[in-house]
Amino acid sequence: MRLLVFATLLGVLLDADALQIQCYQCEEMKHNDCSTPEYIVNCTVNVQDMCQKEVLVKPDGIHYRKSCASSGACLIASSGYQQFCTGRLNSVCISCCNTPLCNGPKRKRPVPSAATANLQTDGIRL
Numbered sequence: 605m606r607l608l609v610f611a612t613l614l615g616v617l618l619d620a621d622a623l624q625i626q627c628y629q630c631e632e633m634k635h636n637d638c639s640t641p642e643y644i645v646n647c648t649v650n651v652q653d654m655c656q657k658e659v660l661v662k663p664d665g666i667h668y669r670k671s672c673a674s675s676g677a678c679l680i681a682s683s684g685y686q687q688f689c690t691g692r693l694n695s696v697c698i699s700c701c702n703t704p705l706c707n708g709p710k711r712k713r714p715v716p717s718a719a720t721a722n723l724q725t726d727g728i729r730l
């Protein structure tokens with residue numbers, strides 16, 4: 605009997621491991637999209653299965669809010685705010701994704717150092 609309990613517990617723990625993702629999390633950061641390691645959190649096992657990202661366009665600039673979320677809550681929020689996702693002032697866009705750290709940087713593109721140098725001389729900031 606005790607062995608069975610132990611085995612069940614172990615099974616739960618192993619399952620839990622499989623279902624944990626990590627996301628970037630921050631409260632309303634201005635201009636900074638908090639995609640750096642210090643903002644990484646472990647999401648609640650078996651509950652928060654998605655990463656959520658909110659991009660708000662305010663008079664003083666772009667604000668970012670990121671968190672772990674349950675897929676249900678995130679998808680409802682994202683569809684509910686779709687009409688406000690205009691890209692203009694007071695725009696609010698909410699997106700959801702379900703792979704580890706998927707609410708990180710907008711684009712992941714390794715930039716060769718030569719290309720970076722060229723872009724910088726053109727005055728373009730990445």
Ligand SMILES: *[C@@H]1O[C@H](CO)[C@@H](O)[C@H](O)[C@H]1NC(C)=O
Pocket residue numbers: 644645646
């Ligand atoms: C997330 O979980 C891993 C493994 O369980 C642990 O090593 C790490 O410190 C945790 N990170 C945070 C930010 O809690």
